[in-house]
């Protein structure tokens with residue numbers, strides 16, 4: 001089933017000024033339930049703008065953005081905030097955990113905001129503690145654990161609402177390569193469990209874990225690669241080559 005359907009999405013910043021910026025010119029693609037899609041492109045290509053539109057943080061100026069049957073352009077600001085809480089999970093480059101809360105309370109936070117009963121929180125955290133291997137750190141504080149461990153807690157926080165879609169923005173950008181690999185393997189497992197993931201990244205190594213990579217250039221989809229049966233290494237090489245061609249202005 002199609003989870004996300006973007007049709008001819010455009011996003012113009014400062015449309016009435018002397019210098020309007022067309023951050024997205026014409027973006028059309030679909031994401032099926034259970035897919036794992038990476039989005040790559042040079043700085044300024046429009047990746048964050050695209051992610052913000054899918055995340056209901058911004059609205060498309062033109063075109064259609066439909067997520068799980070909901071037309072995102074129809075959402076008011078309040079509706080969008082609720083929609084985000086109930087349907088989307090977020091993982092960021094810098095983890096964005098609250099230092100004053102224990103790791104457990106950080107994971108509970110989206111359910112606290114949704115006024116879920118404590119029993120639901122306790123029931124939902126259990127499989128996450130096992131799956132994300134955070135049992136030893138769950139009752140510490142974010143300042144007492146490593147970056148990779150903080151990202152595990154952030155992933156648990158993103159998954160505890162059972163989101164339709166997990167959005168990750170450079171999730172390994174602040175981690176060393178070994179820890180990045182651990183987090184990417186975790187994303188693989190989360191996806192293998194059926195979770196749909198869209199990840200924005202500058203890293204070919206990170207993108208190679210996704211089953212499909214979309215390349216954005218100047219606000220348009222420039223190219224698309226499927227991993228198919230390729231090994232991680234070969235796929236990563238293909239992604240790097242495509243990025244190089246894109247950066248050099250090739251067709």
Ligand SMILES: Nc1ncnc2c1ncn2[C@@H]1O[C@H](COP(=O)(O)OP(=O)(O)OP(=O)(O)O)[C@@H](O)[C@H]1O
Pocket residue numbers: 013014021022023041042043044045046047048049050
């Ligand atoms: N609020 C804004 N007002 C005006 N222009 C903006 C705004 N946000 C982004 N832009 C412009 O829109 C274009 C796309 O920006 P965007 O942040 O989506 O790119 P990006 O691919 O995410 O870049 P990076 O990899 O550096 O984060 C750029 O030209 C940027 O300067």
